[in-house]
Amino acid sequence: MNNARVHLLKDEVLSDNWYTLRKVTFNYQRKNGVWETQSREAYDRGNGATILLHNPEKNTVILTRQFRMPTYVNGNSSGLLIEACAGLLDNDNPEDAIRRETEEETGFVVTNIRKVFEAYMSPGSVTEKLYFFTADYTDTTEKRAGGGIEEEEIDVLELPLPQAMQMIVRGEIVDGKTIMLLQHLCLQQHQAA
Structure with a gap:
């Protein structure tokens, strides 16, 4: 999972009760070249x-x-x-x-x-x-x-x-x-x- 515009900083498991809820913090390079830190929650239940x-x-x-x-x-x-x-x-x-x-x-x-x-x-x-x-x-x-x-x-x-x-x-x-x-x-x- 390599992407020159995304650098993973932290991957936290918030819940692993039924499936997995994660909070991912990352640096993201915007189109104008500026880097910013963002975080998102992602629910992983499989495909x-x-x-x-x-x-x-x-x-x-x-x-x-x-x-x-x-x-x-x-x-x-x-x-x-x-x-x-x-x-x-x-x-x-x-x-x-x-x-x-x-x-x-x-x-x-x-x-x-x-x-x-x-x-x-x-x-x-x-x-x-x-x-x-x-x-x-x-x-x-x-x-x-x-x-x-x-x-x-x-x-x-x-x-x-x-x-x-x-x-x-x-x-x-x-x-x-x-x-x-x-x-x-x-x-x-x-x-x-």
Whole structure:
């Protein structure tokens, strides 16, 4: 991590309770050549992966719904969030991790996973990079229990793609990664038409 304009001075762990919250103090050289000392807090929870399952024949998608406490404390009165299947890499490569998460959360066993892009979702405060994938499913795709593991209580939703897009407009789908994947799928369909 070498950068001629950044000199790390101090890296303090503020919390290592659930994941790691750090306060990093550094010297930063501005465009005008002046050096200044800055500090930022960064939350490190590891990298993750997300996937949108799509049935091309029915033009439906598989999404999940689960309680997300940070959204609850920020005004989401139910705390429930509709989102694309996702999870942390947990030392796996992104493709293996999303295969595992897909089976655990949705119950679908998918094999034709396609990587579409990578993105930092909240780069001002969170170190996490997400790897975005899509995969096809059909009514005959192998299914297992799904619904998450341990404390997770995950509902699996199958929605027509046009309905999911309208749910974005109505504010029923407000998760960034999910919006990005749904818009990506619509763009792909538009380009193929």
